[in-house]
Amino acid sequence: MPGPNTPQRALLARRLRELRATAFASGSALARHLDWHQTRVSKLEQGSQRPTDDDLRRWGEAVDATAEQLDELFELAEAARIEYATFGQRYRQHGGAVAEQQATTNEDAASARIAEFQPAMMPGLLQTAAYAREVLTRPCGPASAGVADEEIDQIVGKRMERQQVLYQPRQEPIRIIMGEAALHTHFGDPRTLAGQLDRLLALLGYSQVDIGVVPFTAAMPVFPLTNFLLYDDHVLIESLTAQQRLDSPDDVRAYEDFFAQLHDAAITGAQLETLLAQSSTELRRRSGAASS
Numbered sequence: 001m002p003g004p005n006t007p008q009r010a011l012l013a014r015r016l017r018e019l020r021a022t023a024f025a026s027g028s029a030l031a032r033h034l035d036w037h038q039t040r041v042s043k044l045e046q047g048s049q050r051p052t053d054d055d056l057r058r059w060g061e062a063v064d065a066t067a068e069q070l071d072e073l074f075e076l077a078e079a080a081r082i083e084y085a086t087f088g089q090r091y092r093q094h095g096g097a098v099a100e101q102q103a104t105t106n107e108d109a110a111s112a113r114i115a116e117f118q119p120a121m122m123p124g125l126l127q128t129a130a131y132a133r134e135v136l137t138r139p140c141g142p143a144s145a146g147v148a149d150e151e152i153d154q155i156v157g158k159r160m161e162r163q164q165v166l167y168q169p170r171q172e173p174i175r176i177i178m179g180e181a182a183l184h185t186h187f188g189d190p191r192t193l194a195g196q197l198d199r200l201l202a203l204l205g206y207s208q209v210d211i212g213v214v215p216f217t218a219a220m221p222v223f224p225l226t227n228f229l230l231y232d233d234h235v236l237i238e239s240l241t242a243q244q245r246l247d248s249p250d251d252v253r254a255y256e257d258f259f260a261q262l263h264d265a266a267i268t269g270a271q272l273e274t275l276l277a278q279s280s281t282e283l284r285r286r287s288g289a290a291s292s
Contacts, residue, residue, distance in 0.1 A: 008076065008083070009047040012073070012076040012079075012080050013044065013047035015073060016051070016073070019063045019069060019073075020045065020059070022063055023062065023063040027041040028041070033062055034058055034059075044059075050077075050080065056070070056073045056077060057070070059073070060073065081246065081247035081251075082246055083244065084243075085242060086145070087100075087142070087144075087145045087241060088146065089242075091142075091146075091147070097142050097155055098155055101155050101158035101162070102158055104162060105158060105165075108165045111231045111232050112170075112172060113231060113232050114175070114229070114230070114231065115229070115230040115259050116174075116175070116176050116228070116229045116230070117227055117229075117258075117259060117262055118176070118177075118178045118179070118227045119179040119225070119227065120179055120181035120182055120185050120224070121135070121182050121185050122178070124159055125162065125163055125165070125209075126199065127199075128192070128195055128196050129160055130195060131187075131192050131196045133152065133156050134186075134188040136156065137149075140241075145241075167208060169208070173208050174209045175212075175263065176212070177214065177259065177263055177266050178211075178214070179213070179214050179220070179224050180215045180275070182213070183213065183279045184279065190283055190286070193283060194280055194283050197276050197280040198280065201276050204272065210268070211268065212263060212272065213266055213275060214262060214265045215275060221264070221265050226238065226239065230256065233252065235251060235255045
């Protein structure tokens with residue numbers, strides 16, 4: 001699924017159009033020359049589809065591009081593989097915060113691979129409705145991008161719909177790794193986190209999802225600076241205010257390696273069940289002591 005048409009992609013699309021116009025009167029003429037479907041040329045010229053290196057080479061050959069012009073195309077394509085959009089920009093692009101959540105649901109459904117690392121909180125795919133509401137109502141959440149309070153419940157609903165992907169048959173399970181800090185970080189009522197831990201325990205038996213936790217007792221193999229989400233051919237990284245998308249094959253391979261290291265360090269199965277039960281018991285004990 002393509003991301004927003006960023007300035008880098010828009011500039012690349014413009015240069016492709018300009019070069020095509022020097023040799024072909026229309027995109028349809030270039031498509032016939034390359035034996036491509038016309039919509040492929042149109043999407044590349046509009047920036048709604050990312051060109052591959054082979055696309056750029058064939059385009060350059062077709063329009064008799066100079067070596068300098070071809071180098072420019074490759075440089076622009078490399079820059080376009082790193083996209084940065086604030087959440088406000090993403091909301092505007094998709095038609096609102098609720099629609100943006102739906103776009104994430106669509107991307108999950110269309111992806112063969114979903115692999116996520118969260119260092120200190122529960123991933124959206126595993127959140128209970130109560131936990132999601134507490135997260136989304138933090139001042140640094142959607143409200144910081146101008147989302148009204150009445151939309152939060154709709155976003156929570158869409159997030160719960162998104163979780164249907166956990167129960168769909170898949171060739172490859174959804175893989176989620178968290179730092180143990182995620183089992184202790186709460187955003188409001190500690191009882192909400194206790195319910196969230198119960199939710200994790202219930203999901204351990206599902207074959208479509210592989211959940212692991214890197215315990216405090218294990219060496220953390222990568223810097224736990226931020227979350228990242230691996231899809232089929234790109235990586236999404238979130239900060240407090242924005243999302244970055246990396247499409248470079250080198251970046252994707254690097255994050256694949258980071259995730260593999262995290263997976264190797266994580267505990268799963270019976271070990272994780274024990275840790276979750278212990279964390280839940282301790283949380284409820286402390287919550288009860290605090291309220292008495």
